[in-house]
Amino acid sequence: MSKKDSAVLNPRTTTYEFLGPPGALLITIGVPVTTYALYFGCSEQSGGCPPTLVPERISLALSDPAWWKGLWDTQAALMYLGWYAFCLVAWLVLPGDLVAGTTLRTGGKKLYKINAFSTFLLALGLTSGVIYRFGPQSFTFFHDKFVGFITASIIMAVVQGVACYAASFRPGALLALGGNTGNPIYDFYIGRELNPFSWGSFDLKTFNELRPGLILWFLIDISMLCEQATRRGGFSQVTDSLWLTLLFQGLYVSDALYNESGIFTQMDITTDGFGFMLSVGDLAWVPFAYCLQARYLVFNPVExxxxxxxxxxxxxxxxxxxxxxxxxxxxxxxxxxxxxxxxxxxxxxxxxxxxxxxxxxxxxxxxxxxxxxxxxxxxxxxxxxxxxxxxxxxxxxxxxxxxxxxxxxxxxxxxxxxxxxxxxxxxxxxxxxx
Structure with missing residues (x-):
């Protein structure tokens, strides 16, 4: 692509969303902080939902090196990497139809391999087998290592955001119309390239949209149910409120994965670039913020x-x-x-x-x-x-x-x-x- 063609296809963005670079910076910092805050502000370990003496607790925690060290869990990080690798391998080996996306500004269309629902069923099958063989206590590790998993997902989101921003400067990259302002803070957040790290029928943006975070959200819900079952003496003692939460969120996740081709006309895919906004949203915010109700019902059971x-x-x-x-x-x-x-x-x-x-x-x-x-x-x-x-x-x-x-x-x-x-x-x- 010549410089002239690139200028035509990738015009400079002249308007901002999210209050421009200051807003983008605030959200870039705020989303990870809020993800942690939802845990520490509503958990058994921190003393309730919300915990008492919040200002004092925050001050003591932030000034304690042990608290900061506790955000990292090597085992949780390795498990998270293993989960992401599982999703990649499942995309590669499981069969799936090829579906064309919308017409790009170049005049062509991307072909996407869709097998997110098959990946979901495989993950559920393996999870069910583990629980059936070893009991509910074998699948409580998401509950037990929750903070470590948050940290691992945020690091993954940052790495992907930086890599995608850097890769967007290569010759021939098709940029998002809203992410080419020239301001590195804003473009990093909003997403500069429309489809970074896209080869053949693989596309990082659509892959992250439905697989690693969305499926993980439901697996975390299952982990919370297993934790309550372990505490209360079996699945028959799990509260109706937690079963309903699992049913509703499982149905929502299943519907999104089953109708995977529907996302190809959504703004996230057709218009937005892939930057930190989508990476942290898909990988960290969705699985670890959306499971709040299930996590709460573990230590505050409701009939x-x-x-x-x-x-x-x-x-x-x-x-x-x-x-x-x-x-x-x-x-x-x-x-x-x-x-x-x-x-x-x-x-x-x-x-x-x-x-x-x-x-x-x-x-x-x-x-x-x-x-x-x-x-x-x-x-x-x-x-x-x-x-x-x-x-x-x-x-x-x-x-x-x-x-x-x-x-x-x-x-x-x-x-x-x-x-x-x-x-x-x-x-x-x-x-x-x-």
Whole structure:
């Protein structure tokens, strides 16, 4: 690629998100710190959820070299590397279809090998075999070495972020339109290259999106269930609240992995570069922050009873129904199918936008379903602490920010047609509310 071609394909980014370099730096530091804080602020070892005498405890911990040393666990680091290697080998050896992504600015399309669900089933099969053969106590190591695993995942995310940023300067690299500002702090965080470390049907960004972190999240949930079973005398004594949490989050993970090809039209894949934002999110934040409810229920077991169980089930599966049906409507329509005869408007560019079904009720109905499910995951923990509702609060902020990014991108793409569309579909996420 000549310098002239590179300048055309990779124009300089002139606008910032996340409040620019200061915001990017704050989040780069803040995400790892928050991941640790969610553990130390809600754990048996630190004294509760939240622990008492928080300022004093923080001051003593940060001034104690032994505390800092305790963040590292060599065995946990080696196990984490082994897990990542397992995911790579599974991608390589397990069969999978080749699916084309969206058209790149170069005019071509990437082919992706999809076998994330097969990897998930293999991991579950091996896990089940270990637990069946050696008992629940054999699979509590994620619970026992939680902090060490956090540290290992963050180090992996930093290494990948640095490597991807450095590799993005090689000749011929296709950069993300939003990650070529020239500011190293911002570009490192947001992701400078669109698809770094991509060979053949392997792509690091899509690989990390679904495999190492998402599957690990559910394995950590299983580890928490095994810890409670060990303490209470067997799986028959595990609380209904923890079983529900495992069911809900397992269903969510399974659905994402089974519908792997659906991610190829998402903004993370089509638009964002792969930098520290995605690496730390995929590898550290998802598995070690999203398991908070399961981890809490280990040392604060909650018995819901039949009435509350039904209420929580209704909340979760209402959200799942909306999420799945909305995504099915969108995917069918993008693939030239319209089995429900949904109404749509045609823009001047020839693109078609749904204006009925769930996509006529709001511009992001799948986000609404996501939020209902997130709320249902927190309900089994009861109402003794707001910390276990951190996920749904954070997720609401994340989805509102993503909705605004989506709408801004669509306004640039469709111009006045987007204003006409917003009149037809006025609600952003929650029908008749927001």
């Amino acid at each position: 819901l009873g039949p009435v509350w169980t039904v209420v929580v089930l209704i909340c979760n599966f209402t959200g799942y129904y909306i999420f799945r049906v909305a995504n099915a409507e969108k995917n069918d329509f993008r693939n030239g199918k319209n089995p429900k005869n949904l109404q749509f408007m045609t823009t001047e560019s020839g693109s078609k936008l749904l204006t009925s079904g769930w996509w006529g009720r709001s511009r992001h109905p799948n986000y609404f379903g996501d939020l209902l499910m997130a709320f249902a995951w927190s309900l089994p923990t009861g109402f003794n602490t707001p910390i276990t509702y951190f996920y749904v609060t954070y997720f609401a902020v994340l989805l509102i920010h993503r909705q605004r990014r989506d709408d801004e991108a669509c306004e640039k793409k469709y111009g006045k047609d987007w204003k006409k569309y917003m009149q037809l579909v006025p609600y952003r996420i929650i029908p008749y509310v927001y």
